[in-house]
Amino acid sequence: MNFMTQNQAMKISKSDRTRAHILEAARLLFAEHGYDGASIRDVAAHASIDPAMVIRYFRSKDELFARAAVVDLHLPELRVIDRAAIGETLIRRFLEIWEGPASGPGMTILLRSAMSNDFAAEKLREVFANQVRPVVAAVGDPADAGRRAGLVSSQLLGLAMCRYLLRLPPVVALSHDELVRNVGAALQHYVTGEDQS
Amino acid sequence: MNFMTQNQAMKISKSDRTRAHILEAARLLFAEHGYDGASIRDVAAHASIDPAMVIRYFRSKDELFARAAVVDLHLPELRVIDRAAIGETLIRRFLEIWEGPASGPGMTILLRSAMSNDFAAEKLREVFANQVRPVVAAVGDPADAGRRAGLVSSQLLGLAMCRYLLRLPPVVALSHDELVRNVGAALQHYVTGEDQS
DNA sequence: TGCATTTGTCAACAGTCGTTGGCATATGAA
DNA sequence: TTCATATGCCAACGACTGTTGACAAATGCA
Numbered sequence: 108m109n110f111m112t113q114n115q116a117m118k119i120s121k122s123d124r125t126r127a128h129i130l131e132a133a134r135l136l137f138a139e140h141g142y143d144g145a146s147i148r149d150v151a152a153h154a155s156i157d158p159a160m161v162i163r164y165f166r167s168k169d170e171l172f173a174r175a176a177v178v179d180l181h182l183p184e185l186r187v188i189d190r191a192a193i194g195e196t197l198i199r200r201f202l203e204i205w206e207g208p209a210s211g212p213g214m215t216i217l218l219r220s221a222m223s224n225d226f227a228a229e230k231l232r233e234v235f236a237n238q239v240r241p242v243v244a245a246v247g248d249p250a251d252a253g254r255r256a257g258l259v260s261s262q263l264l265g266l267a268m269c270r271y272l273l274r275l276p277p278v279v280a281l282s283h284d285e286l287v288r289n290v291g292a293a294l295q296h297y298v299t300g301e302d303q304s
Numbered sequence: 305m306n307f308m309t310q311n312q313a314m315k316i317s318k319s320d321r322t323r324a325h326i327l328e329a330a331r332l333l334f335a336e337h338g339y340d341g342a343s344i345r346d347v348a349a350h351a352s353i354d355p356a357m358v359i360r361y362f363r364s365k366d367e368l369f370a371r372a373a374v375v376d377l378h379l380p381e382l383r384v385i386d387r388a389a390i391g392e393t394l395i396r397r398f399l400e401i402w403e404g405p406a407s408g409p410g411m412t413i414l415l416r417s418a419m420s421n422d423f424a425a426e427k428l429r430e431v432f433a434n435q436v437r438p439v440v441a442a443v444g445d446p447a448d449a450g451r452r453a454g455l456v457s458s459q460l461l462g463l464a465m466c467r468y469l470l471r472l473p474p475v476v477a478l479s480h481d482e483l484v485r486n487v488g489a490a491l492q493h494y495v496t497g498e499d500q501s
Numbered sequence: 502t503g504c505a506t507t508t509g510t511c512a513a514c515a516g517t518c519g520t521t522g523g524c525a526t527a528t529g530a531a
Numbered sequence: 532t533t534c535a536t537a538t539g540c541c542a543a544c545g546a547c548t549g550t551t552g553a554c555a556a557a558t559g560c561a
Contacts, residue, residue, distance in 0.1 A: 121528090122538070141420035143340040147519060157540050162520060222419045222469050223338035235472055253474030257466065258486055261475055265462015269454065272419050275432055277450030278458055289455055293490040318558085319508070344549060354510050359550060 126164050128154045133161075133175045138212035142172055142220040142227060169226065176220075176227065178213035178234050180204060182242045185298070193246065194295025198287050201263055205271055218264065219272060235260055243298055258297040266290060323361050325351045330358075330372045335409035339369055339417040339424060366423065373417075373424065375410035375431050377401060379439045382495070390443065391492025395484050398460055402468055415461065416469060432457055440495055455494040463487060 132153035136145035147168055151158040165171035180200075188196050204210050217234070220227035239260055244252030266286075269278040329350035333342035344365055348355040362368035377397075385393050401407050414431070417424035436457055441449035463483075466475040 120537090125538080144420050146517075148517085158519085159521080159541085160539065163539090168519065219419050222416050222465070223341050228470055231470060232472060240474075254478060254482065257472055257474035257478065260472065261463040261466040261487075262459050262490070263462070264465060264470075265458040265460070268419070268461060268465065269458040273425055273428060273461075275429060275454055275457060277437075277454035281451060281454065285451065289494065290458075292493065293459070296489065297486065317507090322508080343547080345547085355549085356511085356551080357509065360508090365549065 122164075125154075125156065125160070129156065129161055129164055129171075130174060133171050134212050134216060137172060137175050138215040138219060140219075142224045147171075172216075172220075172226065173230075176213060176216045176230055178217060178230075178238075180214075180234070180238045182238060185242055185246045190246070190299065191295070193298050194291040194293070195287055197259065197263075197294045197298070198291040201266070202283055202286065205267060214267065215271065218267060247299060255298055259294055262290065262293055262297065319361075322351075322353065322357070326353065326358055326361055326368075327371060330368050331409050331413060334369060334372050335412040335416060337416075339421045344368075369413075369417075369423070370427075373410060373413045373427055375414060375427075375435075377411075377431070377435045379435060382439055382443045387443070387496065388492070390495050391488040391490070392484055394456065394460075394491045394495070395488040398463070399480055399483065402464060411464065412468065415464060444496060452495055456491055459487065459490055459494065 129150065133145070133150045136149055136153060139145070140149075147161050148158045150171070151161050154161075161171065165174060181204075182200060183196060185193055185196070204214060217227055217231045221231045222228075235256070240252055240256040243256035243259060247255065266278070269275040270281070326347065330342070330347045333346055333350060336342070337346075344358050345355045347368070348358050351358075358368065362371060378401075379397060380393060382390055382393070401411060414424055414428045418428045419425075432453070437449055437453040440453035440456060444452065463475070466472040467478070
């Protein structure tokens with residue numbers, strides 16, 4: 108077996124590694140400075156490569172952003188969960204997404220740019236429609252799932268914004284326990300119409 | 305009494321009118337497209353004037369933005385309000401600020417740019433510290449006013465973001481009554497630690 | 502009428518941006 | 532070795548940015 112067929116089979120050519128480096132740099136910079144604030148030249152510098160290569164690997168800045176802004180929330184199925192623990196489950200998953208070691212900066216990228224970039228805004232609306240709303244619709248009346256999912260999202264996106272992007276000091280200072288107790292109760296109310304505890 | 309002294313006394317020279325036109329155009333465009341998305345040339349075009357004049361009247365784009373991003377929430381004093389109606393009072397004032405005819409686009413300007421512009425973010429943190437937090441501190445234990453005001457802000461900024469900037473369809477569709485009932489209850493819980501009935 | 506001040510236009514500056522095409526080098530198959 | 536391909540650098544393009552200084556017109560007081 109020669110090198111060529113080996114590379115084709117294992118999918119780890121040199122170009123693949125460069126491609127991954129560029130994407131990693133892009134995700135970092137888009138998350139930190141937003142779509143406008145992160146230039147292709149910045150991304151190239153962070154990937155130790157020429158700016159022209161960024162365009163060669165990804166056809167344009169828009170396409171690079173689209174590849175960087177991929178999000179999978181991995182929300183739990185609320186049907187199989189104790190109905191009284193839905194609020195707590197959601198806020199715990201939220202903290203995992205934003206502070207856990209496994210999840211990438213996808214949501215940071217999207218949220219940072221969604222206020223001033225139409226593409227990011229549309230992508231964020233898609234995350235809501237495809238990942239949040241169906242999960243909420245699985246419990247309670249599906250007819251007003253939009254309303255309940257919208258309320259949940261307004262609270263959680265607001266919390267993410269204040270805690271991780273705006274860095275409002277008192278919100279940054281909130282402990283996980285405080286968040287689970289306070290925000291968890293509000294989410295519980297939004298999703299089920301009932302109170303926690 | 306000649307024109308000069310009249311103008312000096314009444315403060316309505318031609319330059320003042322031009323200045324106001326520029327500021328009005330800037331507030332509109334900053335609110336719609338954010339700090340980066342609104343160029344000085346755009347502002348000048350909307351004010352039907354040369355771009356150089358924008359710099360002459362306001363020394364720089366930063367200073368123009370600072371003048372445009374002035375916010376006064378006019379929050380009510382919660383002490384003089386029925387304790388059980390605090391949540392409803394807050395959400396009603398929120399709707400007045402964002403949808404009422406009297407209030408300008410100040411908060412839209414700030415929120416739209418705060419995710420990717422450090423100055424706007426700092427300005428928004430100041431609004432929280434100087435206008436939101438003191439109001440919440442007037443009821444309940446002042447020691448944890450930061451925590452309670454932070455929770456309130458996360459919910460209300462999240463709602464503003466989803467409803468007015470991101471325009472998440474189900475959140476846009478929420479009626480005032482639904483918002484008062486659902487979000488009002490959550491705010492009541494955040495501020496007082498008690499539930500609305 | 503003159504004249505100084507205000508108000509405004511125009512052209513250009515230095516810089517950054519996304520993007521492109523040409524050319525060099527390295528790689529690996531024949 | 533020979534040669535095609537993959538990978539990369541360099542220079543430049545056209546467009547846009549905030550900002551500046553020189554000059555023109557309008558204004559209003561003497």
